[in-house]
Amino acid sequence: MTTPSDSTDTTGNPGSGETTLTNLATVREGAPGSATGAALGGLLTATATAPAPASTPGTEAAAAIRAQRSGIGVSALREDAPTKAMGVYPYAADLWAEGLLWGALARSPYAHARIVSVDTRPALALPGVYAVLTADDLPPGPDGTPNGAPTGPYLADRPILAAGVVRHHGEPFAAVAADHPDTARLAAASILVEWEPLPALTDPDQAFQAPPLHPDGNVFRQLPIRFGDPEVVGEVVVEGMYQVGRQDPAPIGAEAGLAVPRPDGGVELHVATTDPHNDRDRIASCLGIEPDRVRLVVSGIPGATSDRDDLGFQATLALLAARTGHPVKMVLTREESFLTHPHRHPALLRYRHHADAEGRLVKVEAQILLDGGAYADVSSEVLARAAAMSAGPYVVPHVFVDAWAVRTNNPPSGRMRGEGALQTCFAYESQLDRLAAALDLSPLELRRRNVMTTGDLLPTGQAVTCPAPVRELLDAVAEEPLPPLPVDQPDAEWLLPEGPGCAGDPAAVRRGIGYAVGMVPMLGIEGADEVATASVRVTGSQASVICAAVDPGTGFATLAKQIVQEILGVEDVYIAPVDTDQPAAGPSARGRQTWVAGGAIERAALMVRQQLLQPLAARFAMSPELLSIKDGRITSYDGVLGMPVLEALEGKDLWATAQCRPHPTEPLDPETGQGDAFVGLGFCALRAVVDVDIDLGTVRVVEVTAAQDVGRALNPRQIEARIEAGVTQGLGLALMEDMTVTDGHVLAPSFVGYRLPTALDAPDIRVAALIEDRDVVAPFGAKAVGAAPAVVAPAAIAAAVRAATGMPVTRLPIQPDDAAV
Amino acid sequence: MLPASLDEAVSAMAESPGAVPVAGGTDLMGAVNAGLLRPMALLGLGRVTELRGWQYQDGAALLGAGLTHARMARPDFAALIPALAEAAATVGPPQVRNVGTLGGNIVSAHPAGDTLPVLAALEATVTLVGPEGGREVAVSHLLTGLDPLRSGELLAYVRVPLLHAPQVFLKAGGRTGPSRAVASVSLVLDPARRAVRCAVGAVAPVPLRPLEAEQWVAGCIDWDGERTVDPGVAQAFGEYVASACVPDAGTEGGAARTDAAPTAARLRRTVSVLARRALGRALK
Incomplete structure (x- = not known):
């Protein structure tokens, strides 16, 4: 691993988190030539770094605006910050209505089973129970038999209450309303069900041969990409298999909502949704009523990284209120929350990169297999994102990809920040590290030789028309001074892997530096009407x-x-x-x-x-x-x-x-995967510095330096916050977040079993540059900023662990075995 | 119920046998909130001040069961029983350390309880006080169920011998932030008896003592000299401890999961590294 040329400047700036918050645009504390700027707290840095490659004409314009107190480009305080900080912000779980009932759901203990019979009488016999609903209470299917009112964003295949068969652990099959939450849960538990367990299909590899789990079949989508000449062979070829685990969005507040019946037979829902109008239409269709009789009011949202509630929760809540004529409140437990909402698609990726002797990429071949879980949700869209992003932000003349999203009896997968793009970013960036090793080039140099820019083609044949400052991003993170080594600071306390006062041993710690760059499509793709x-x-x-x-x-x-x-x-x-x-x-x-x-x-x-x-x-x-x-x-x-x-x-x-309404897109061709399917792309480069205890295999991320293509920084402080959030979420996937599932059963659906990064796990996150190269078609020229850091962070951390240990690191999250030498 | 003294607490327990004593409540209230436990009554021990400090008695420290982890992690306590202070400092986040207590850690008897291997290595005893008076029970006997807590009894004190020698506690959790131990090792030197005592936590329902490994390594130490050992001895000790405490995969029943073998190998490696480092630090 080569360190950047200015790595002699290791004085760093440990408190730079503070400083960067005040900086507006391209900021490089401590970089050569900007020492004055750094000393003055960033006010002058915008001009001091003007000769640097990352600065753009937008910089000066932005600097002019900074004198203003409000408007675009100002780091205005978040609207909801004071109420959230004071604890008075009303979240969905805080809602109340006079005379409300409590809802609860009965869930499948099996990953795959036939429901032979359901007896709700024991539940109805409990005092205080107002209603027990099953699929029989929902509008019947086209053939007149109950089908659980299936719904979904693309394919309507997920029943809101299972009818006849359950396809994943925790799938709801009955809903209860009672006058006390305990009564409701007790009633849900007392429903008598005769199950006929079926073999669970949990290995996505087996989905092709296995008997169909659903009338729609086991393959949600198959997408080939044929770009260039299949016969071309590079002088250097590297191959790798990569695996991405199951990350949960883990919203800090579990699903909660309140449904109030309306006199016209409709229902008013107060829920923490991120897509109110589509949810309203789908709930109405599940309930068999007109959309204008369902009203959704968005309550305070305790965490969402794109989609939040699964629709079954909202629709059953609405149904309970409509049937009982009482307001109904439902708050899921943490365990239910883990079982029910969509997770990130686990992925298996096989890659072969061809390059010439100078390290220029010639061809990328890839096979991508996404585990979509039991129901379609957005798997087909995620697959298109994964396949189209499979070569990364590099110029590759020949790309051949075969990608599948399949149905299994695992927990449902869906949309989660950077969906699709994240899985392939880990794989192609790992491949580039492998290729750099094979060519004896520095990973940074190899990337510089291949980066794409505006006008280059994606593997889908679409030209990148938006700014693509990939090289500038890489240069920006590479030029940042590295954090000091503990040996240079004997007096400073060194936080070891394993944390304060634990088993860490300085003698066994190795430091590694890794780089990664990635891209993420913005907005809906393939003809979605935005x-x-x-x-x-x-x-x-x-x-x-x-x-x-x-x-x-x-x-x-x-x-x-x-x-x-x-x-x-x-x-x-x-x-x-x-x-x-x-x-x-x-x-x-x-x-x-x-x-x-x-x-x-x-x-x-x-x-x-x-x-x-x-x-x-x-x-x-x-x-x-x-x-x-x-x-x-x-x-x-x-x-x-x-x-x-x-x-x-x-x-x-x-x-x-x-x-x-941004300019329209078109679907990818089902045979060749060609088409102008994307509106725009956002790019991000990260440098991760890690300490690894090579005996125990424990990794601590010391610092992550980010450079991001933002188009225009509308609110720099908010962008910093989005980068910190994205990097921390990516770190979670890289090191610890993994829903353990055995035979389709979620083993530890709690925050003890599912570990989230804490303040001690989160590294110093520094922003090297926010590159403001305006995207002319976007309002204000601004690009989306939330997903890109989350997409790149796992790849950067894996690269750093690779550099520290020399191990290949081919799966996420990185296990102790992958990092112990 | 909020008794103000140990006597009041014991008589309150005798009056309502269904009551559950609660000190910090970090384990208990979690179970209550999750709906796993609905105690008929709670007996709050927060006002029993006599249980919140410690005193010296016959070359041992008599620790109140109500000592919080945060209190034990302070330097004055660390000078007294370093390993226990180190263990207390690694318990959970600060919020938990501020209210969670030593007695609660013992009574909860969670396999990953951080103070448990330390108490096992120190061969601590506890004083259980009931309507018929108090009795002394070894911590290990209490944890293994050899001599369980009887109805109406409260855990009042923990007696820890003062050894005036290096002692360490090492915990591996697999991350930098607070975590439940994957494995922990406590190792104490007892120069008076020329013994090394070691306990491994979190790998089994109770802390395990690798007695043979202890004896072997005690024989390798030059007790009268510098008290150092060869790095090879430390390495061998680590492996000895690991093989004693982590069973081979597949030995327990035929239904061993396919991933059990690598899991056991990883755990064995972790325990081995911890034991080696623990010995190295104790003899430093």
Whole structure:
């Protein structure tokens, strides 16, 4: 492993986490030439690093904006930060209604079994039980028999209550409403079921031959990619098998919700959803009523990394309320939460990389197998993301991929930050490390020789039209000074792998440095209709935004506020809570809200601005284009005429509603995998520094340095927070997060068995550069930032462990056996 | 019920035999919240101040069962019984250490209880107080069920011999943050008896003592000199301890899982490394 050329500068800046928060754009403390800037706390760094390759024209513009207190480019405080910090933020589990009943679900103890008979009488006989519902209470299927009202985002195959057969451990087959949560659980447990256990299909490799688990078959999708010449062979060929475990989104608050029946036979649901309108439509269809009789109100969301609740939870809750005529509240236990919501797709990947003697990639061959669990969910989409991203952000003239997503009796897989792209990033970055070793090149140099840039082709034949500053990202992380070695700082306390006061032994610790770069598609793919609608209203001194884009903790509401402040110059912006009476804004997933909903808010605000400026322009006898709004004042182009925005707004009530619909995409060809399926791509490079106890195989990540392609930093502090969150989640998958499943049974569905990174496990996360190269088609030129660091972090940490130990490291999470020498 | 003294607590226990005593509640309340336990009554021990400190008695320390992990991790206590302080410092996150108690750790008897291997290596005894008065029981006898806690009895004190010699506790959890032990090793030197005592935690339901390995390594130490051993001896000791405490996979019943063999090999390796490091640190 080669260290960057400036690694002699090991003085570092341990407190840089603080400093970087205040820095706006391209910032490099301690880098050659910017010592002054670093000393002055970053205010001057933007100009001090101007000659550096990462800086762009956007930097100066951003630096000019920083003097402002609100609007775009300012590190505004998160909307929900004060209430969350004070503990008064209302989450879904805090909801209450007078006379409410408690819901509970009865779940399958088997991974695969036939339900011979269900006797609900013992449950109904319990005092306090109001209703016990099974698949028989749902609208029947087309043939008139109960089928559990199956639903799903692409294929409607997941019943909300199992009918006849259960296909994964924990699948609900009955729902209970009672006057006390304990009674409800007791009733759920007292339902008598005669099971006929069936053999569980848990090895995705066997799914092709095994008897179908579902009438739809066992293969959700097969996607080949045929790009270039299959006969080409490189001078150097490396092969590898890689395995990615089952990561759980592990929301810190388990699923919870409240359903209130409406007089018209409909139901109002208060749930922590990230996709209210689609959920409403699917719930209505499960219940067999019109969508306008179901209303979803989005309550406080305690953690979501894209999709959150599974629909079965919401639909059964609605059904219980509709049937009992009482409000029903349901709060899942941690165990149920682990069993029911979708996890990251476990993956098996086989790769063969061909390169010429200079290390230029010639051909990539890959086989990708995703374990989709029992039901389709978004497996087909995740597969397309995995296959299309399978060569990574590199120029590869020939790519041949065969990818499958299959059905098993394992826990359900679904959407989770960086879905598809993460699994392949680990594999192709591991392959590049292997190739670097085979060619005796530094991993960094090998990557530099192959990076893609704007105009290069993806394996799907699509040209990358957005900025792709991959080389700049790599250079930015490589130029950052490395953290000091403990031997150079004998007085500082050294946190060993295994943690404070435990078994770590400094003599057995090896340090490793690893690099990885990756990319992630933004927005829906393959022809998904991406659209959002937003309304902006200004009355007097206050602007309000009505937009059904859910902020699940990503900070979108804060961005919405900044957008309106920027365009209208109004400080006081109210973001309305989200419900389904508002026009749809689509799911908060795939990094789309900043672009799609942000774009809709921008357009609506611009329309309001036009309404505001038109009469003024007429009064000044100039066209409205010659007026600008800045620092709360409307000023003419020559600066002669002007008035405060608030004065211009006096007595006015301005409204505008607008839509944003990014350019359409097309499905990938089922035979060749070719097609313009993506709207845009985001890139990220990470450098991980790890300490490994080579006797015990315990890994501690010391530092992760990030450089990210952000298009434009709308709120730098929020971007830093997203990078920290993504890196920490990626670290979890790399080192500890794994749902242990044996024969389809989830063994330890708790936070003791499923280990999340704590503050001690999380490394120092430094942002080397936020590269602002505006994406001209995106609103404000901004790219989605949440997923990319999570996609790259596991690959970077694996590379660092490889460098420290010399072991191949081919699976995630990294086990002690993979890191002990 | 909130008794203010040990006597009151014992009589309260006698009056309501169904009551469950609660000190820190870190294990108990977790079980209650998960719906695994619905005690008829709780007997709060938080106000029994006499159990929250320690005193000296005949060359031993008499530790109150209500000593918190955070208190034991402080330097004054660490000077007294270093291994116990080290173990207490590794228990959970600070929130748990601030309320979790020594007595609770023993009574819960979780296989991965961090103080248990230390107490086993120190050959500590506990004082159980019931309506008929107190009795002394070895910690290991209590844990193995050889001499269990009787109805109405409270764990009042833990008697730990003061050895005035190096003692260590090492815990492997597989991560940097607080974790349940995968394996832990406590090793104490007893120069007066020229003995090494070692206990391995978390690999079995109770801490295990590799007696043969202890005897063998005690014979390898030059007790009158520098008290050092050859690195090869430390290595061999580690393997000796590991093979004594971690059984071969497949020996227990035919239904051994396919992944049991690598799991056992990894655990054996971990225990071996811990025991080797423990001996190295104790003889440093």
